[in-house]
Amino acid sequence: MIDPSPCFRGAALMPDAADASRAPRWSVDLPDLTGRRAVVTGASDGVGAEIARGLARAGAEVIMPVRSKAKGERVIAGIREDDPAASLSLRSLDLSSLASSRALSRQLRAEGVPVDILVLNAGVIRLKDRVRHVTADGIELHLQTNALGHALLVADLLPLLRARGARVVAQCSLATRRAAIPWRDVNLERGYRPMRAYGASKAALGLFAVELARRSAAGGWGVTSLLCHPGTAMTNIAPADSPLRRGLVGRLAQALYERGIGLQSPAEAALPALYAATSPHAHSGDMVVPSGMFEIAGAPALREPYRALTGRAEAARVWDLVTELTGAHFPDAGGASDQATPNSGGNTNPTPSTQPA
Numbered sequence: 001m002i003d004p005s006p007c008f009r010g011a012a013l014m015p016d017a018a019d020a021s022r023a024p025r026w027s028v029d030l031p032d033l034t035g036r037r038a039v040v041t042g043a044s045d046g047v048g049a050e051i052a053r054g055l056a057r058a059g060a061e062v063i064m065p066v067r068s069k070a071k072g073e074r075v076i077a078g079i080r081e082d083d084p085a086a087s088l089s090l091r092s093l094d095l096s097s098l099a100s101s102r103a104l105s106r107q108l109r110a111e112g113v114p115v116d117i118l119v120l121n122a123g124v125i126r127l128k129d130r131v132r133h134v135t136a137d138g139i140e141l142h143l144q145t146n147a148l149g150h151a152l153l154v155a156d157l158l159p160l161l162r163a164r165g166a167r168v169v170a171q172c173s174l175a176t177r178r179a180a181i182p183w184r185d186v187n188l189e190r191g192y193r194p195m196r197a198y199g200a201s202k203a204a205l206g207l208f209a210v211e212l213a214r215r216s217a218a219g220g221w222g223v224t225s226l227l228c229h230p231g232t233a234m235t236n237i238a239p240a241d242s243p244l245r246r247g248l249v250g251r252l253a254q255a256l257y258e259r260g261i262g263l264q265s266p267a268e269a270a271l272p273a274l275y276a277a278t279s280p281h282a283h284s285g286d287m288v289v290p291s292g293m294f295e296i297a298g299a300p301a302l303r304e305p306y307r308a309l310t311g312r313a314e315a316a317r318v319w320d321l322v323t324e325l326t327g328a329h330f331p332d333a334g335g336a337s338d339q340a341t342p343n344s345g346g347n348t349n350p351t352p353s354t355q356p357a
């Protein structure tokens, strides 16, 4: 059920540089994040750039692990045009490489600064490409980039996440509502389709986040794990020449968007993640989504995770898949899947790190 109560009011976020022609129709007020460190994956473009902007504007030190230094630098320059004091810096990350995920964690651990907010936002969907891609680690590309690479990051960063009771936010998708993990063929060697691979990868990410909430509660890790999705936003994830944008429906959506109707702008689409990352009303295991019709657009609202993400056995199976395929190591949480229901008793984090100081 969507929580009908409005989440945050106010006008904390301004129109973004990439989409200056269209002012956001809704916004969230963020608490003062001065002294907090946030890590946002996929911040070199689209929604992630706006998540980074929002967190930096609230005073957080924002780390942007990116594939392309040039793209990352352009985003930082754009944010600093509006906010010269914004604290943002780049690190290197290619989620399609387990070695790269591990190298980032090593680097952040060597820096020794606790992470207060980790937004698992980066994502890929190879819409125009019918060919299945397998990474150098032998894993289907969507599964590794969108889910397993992120899960490995969480495992390796756990000491930094536990240090001040971090919030971990998993950027899922509307596709997660009906997506299923093809357990007999997780790498989709048969029946590969881009949307199927994308949906399965986002389902894996969502189930991982739900299981993280349970294990954190059961093991006393102090980490708050939340899910969100941005609705449907105009970004480069679906390039202008992709089937989603080229068809009649795509062109209609584009025309409406240009008139301020329908789809989210990147700045609007960043709000569910920003709300999940900071709101005292969002508890471990909750999901934050756009509140409008079919969750395509709208101010962020709380809801329970989709039914497809509530199977305990399946969530535990994803956890096992993560450890098996990535070698991730998590502390024992004592069979968490059977023991704890994180969002039934309020926030698992006794002193939420993202509260105003």
Ligand SMILES: NC(=O)c1ccc[n+]([C@@H]2O[C@H](COP(=O)([O-])OP(=O)(O)OC[C@H]3O[C@@H](n4cnc5c(N)ncnc54)[C@H](OP(=O)(O)O)[C@@H]3O)[C@@H](O)[C@H]2O)c1
Pocket (backbone or CB within 6 Å): 041, 042, 043, 044, 045, 046, 047, 048, 066, 067, 068, 071, 093, 094, 095, 096, 121, 122, 123, 124, 145, 171, 172, 173, 174, 229, 230, 231, 232, 233, 234, 235, 236, 237, 238
């Ligand atoms: N836009 C939507 O309607 C929509 C709907 C549902 C869910 N989402 C989710 O929202 C998130 C953000 O999407 P978006 O619309 O902002 O897409 P986007 O504009 O294409 O941005 C995707 C980001 O992910 C990064 N990324 C892709 N592959 C990566 C890899 N192997 N390693 C590290 N980073 C990688 C990209 O880096 P580069 O700059 O190097 O390409 C980029 O920064 C994604 O998880 C997406 O699945 C979006």
